[in-house]
Amino acid sequence: MRLSVAETPVDARNRLVLDHVGLVKILAARVSRRVPAQVEVNELIGVGMMGLVDAARRYQPSLGVPFEAFARRRIHGAMLDTLRGLDWAPRAVRKMRRDVDAAIASLRHALGRAPDDGEIAAQLRVSTDEYGRMLDQIRAVELASVRQLESDRGDGGMLDVAIDPDDGPHAHLERAELRGHLAGAIRELPDRERQILSLYYEQELTLAEIGAVIGVGESRVSQLRTQAVARLRTRLRETLRMTEQG
Numbered sequence: 001m002r003l004s005v006a007e008t009p010v011d012a013r014n015r016l017v018l019d020h021v022g023l024v025k026i027l028a029a030r031v032s033r034r035v036p037a038q039v040e041v042n043e044l045i046g047v048g049m050m051g052l053v054d055a056a057r058r059y060q061p062s063l064g065v066p067f068e069a070f071a072r073r074r075i076h077g078a079m080l081d082t083l084r085g086l087d088w089a090p091r092a093v094r095k096m097r098r099d100v101d102a103a104i105a106s107l108r109h110a111l112g113r114a115p116d117d118g119e120i121a122a123q124l125r126v127s128t129d130e131y132g133r134m135l136d137q138i139r140a141v142e143l144a145s146v147r148q149l150e151s152d153r154g155d156g157g158m159l160d161v162a163i164d165p166d167d168g169p170h171a172h173l174e175r176a177e178l179r180g181h182l183a184g185a186i187r188e189l190p191d192r193e194r195q196i197l198s199l200y201y202e203q204e205l206t207l208a209e210i211g212a213v214i215g216v217g218e219s220r221v222s223q224l225r226t227q228a229v230a231r232l233r234t235r236l237r238e239t240l241r242m243t244e245q246g
Helices: 009-019 021-032 039-056 067-084 089-110 117-124 130-145 146-151 157-161 176-186 191-202 207-214 216-244
Strands: none
Touching: 009 039, 021 039, 021 067, 021 176, 021 207, 039 067, 089 117, 089 130, 089 157, 117 130, 117 216, 130 216, 176 191, 176 216, 207 216
């Protein structure tokens, strides 16, 4: 007759890891759909497994938190830590985004209102079609942004994607204060762009669904959303500059 052996802490940790390998694969697949194709799912699974092992090591059942909920944050965080080290935006697209932001800021100051597409294109010395293609390229980079991965929509998602990483405003403004400035900037947007942001971030409609609501194609919704975010980015940059000067 074999005597039963009590499970050791190491055994318990190993069991938690083995029982939740599937969770790592699910999260890796979900993240991989939101990043460029060069990021392989197996890479995400590898770093996710390290997060799972760390979660099993730190987990304290006495706190009453389900292990899956505890581990999910560790696994996702490990993947994001790896993704933060990647350079998502080609240098040319970074410059393109800065040029668009600068054109919007300059026209907004000169006109005293939000410029329309044609005015922005003229300021950039490109056709409206070329301006649309520029917005498409900027949007593609923003989709790969780790900020978008972290926030996954919600008002924090809008705030994160509207912040230019080169500005570093978190070092100067509290997040709650910055969110208040964002709300003011949203009120200044053209009606259609404000509606698109509301439908996307608050109602969680897809771009195709938003297009059906406002009567334009999905690609046009994508361009308008990117343009709206560029307006918000320039407005937040102005706010940061005034805060620093004050």
